[in-house]
Amino acid sequence: MSMVSVIIPVFNEEETINHLVLELNAYFQRETRFSTEIIFVNDGSSDDTMHRLKKAPHLSYSYKIISFSRNFGSHAALRAGILRAKGDYITFMYADLQDPLSLVSQLFEEIDSKRVDITWAFRNSTAVSKAEKVFSLAYATLMRKYAVPNFPKKGFDVVMFSKKVKACLDTNVENNSSIFIQILNLGFKQAGITYDKRVRLVGKSKWTFSKKIKLLIDSFVAFSFAPIRLVSFVGIMFFLLGVLWTGYIVFRKIMFDDLASGWPALLSILMVGFGITNISLGIIAEYLWRTLDASRKRPVFVIDEIVEETLEAKPGNRLLVDAI
Template identity: 80%
Template sequence: MAKVSVIIPVYNEEENIHHLVSELNSYFHDEPRFSTEVVFVNDGSSDATMERLREAPHHAYTYKIISFSRNFGSHAALRAGIQKAQGDYITFMYADLQDPLTLVSRLYEEIESKRVDIAWAFRNSTAVSTSEKLFSSAYAMLMRNYAVPNFPKKGFDIVMFSKKVKACLDNGIENNSSVFIQILNFGFKQSGITYDKRQRLAGKSKWTLSKKIKLLIDSFVAFSFAPIRLVSFIGIVFFMLGIAWSGYIIFRKIFFDDLATGWPALLSILMVGFGITNISLGIIAEYLWRTLDASRKRPVFVIDEVVEEAVEPSHVGNVLLDVYK
């Protein structure tokens, strides 16, 4: 029987843990097609998330709990979970369960029936605010036009992939990058399904505006040359305009000599020139910072503790835990 590893990053989700584990036990108890391993990744939570995970009755699946020394971000959590996962297929879920657990079975069916290495769950509709929808649409449009042509219009949060893809991810762990776009770019055989995203039942979303902006910048810097090409394009356009303007001034000076000189024109030129220069330097500095960050070879994540089940799951009774520090 095949094994599916489900990676669930958690950050300050203490009020969701009981419901999450209950739903996991209920769903995977009745899943006969594959065995399930759940890899919880505690991303440096400051509340009682880790304690809730330890105490929870994990009956219908084997599991691991990976705990970071501090908050490293959701993508680092996913990468840590991928590294520790032992399933034949690996997928992601989230503690708020806005993405239904039925996706695990549907993606498994898709990947087995289509004989592909990657199966995506594309959002058909999403129960989020208008601002989040606008950001997602703008992000998807920019990624399709300037970075990844096959990026889906409505985005994705869930994917299932084989051990072949896991090996590629483990060998190419990237800091300040998107694990999803990495998978999308591998070029393995891919397929997809659609689903409706649900409302969050409890707690508050950790997907803040600053994290969205960081994802946008990371995605472009890591997967697109568009910002550098934009700098070059702007430079060429202003060079041509400068040549044309210089020719016009010379022409007016020779034949009419009627152009007034003064500080307004000079100030405008300086403002435009310094503005373009600063924007260009900012974009170039972004790439230089990524190069410096990569050259340091700092760890993408630091695991403080791994709690792992020592026996096979049963549908009744308690499980034993081994704690590795």
């Protein structure tokens, strides 16, 4: 029987742990086509998340709890889970269960029947605010146009992949990068299904606006040369405008001599010029900083503790699930 490793990053999710574990027990008790390994990655939570994970009754699946020394981000948590996963197939889920657990079975059926290495769950509809929808649409549009042409229009949060993909990810653990785009770019055979994202029932989302902006910057800097190309384009445009403006001034001076000189015009030119220069330098510096960060080879994450227990070590637990 195949094993599926389900990686669930958690960060300050003490309100959702009991509900999450209850749902996991109920669902994976019924699933008999594959065995399940759940890998919880505690991303430096400052609340009671880790304690509740340890005390929760993990009855119908083997599990690991990986705890970071501090908060490293959800993508680092996913990478840590992949490194420790033992399943034939690996997928991601999230503590809020906005993505239904039935996706695990659907993705397994798709990847197993079509004999592909990667299967995506593309969002068909999303129960989020209008502002989040606008950001997601803008992000997907920019990525499709300037970085990854096959990036899905409505985005994705869930993927299942084989050990072959895991081996590639384990040998290329990238910092300040998007693991989803890295998987998308590997080039292995891929398939996909669609689903409807649900409303979060418990707790508050940790996917803040600042984290979304960081993901946008990470995605462009890691997978696109568009920002550097933009700097070159802006520089060329301002050079041509400067040449034309200089020619115009010389022409008016020779033909009409009616242009008044003064510091306001000079100040405006300097402000625009220095503004464009600073923006350009900022974009270039972003690339240089990430190159420096990669050259240091600092760890993408630091593991503080690992708790592990297999289903075989818990005889009779499947019977206990019925009593919950």
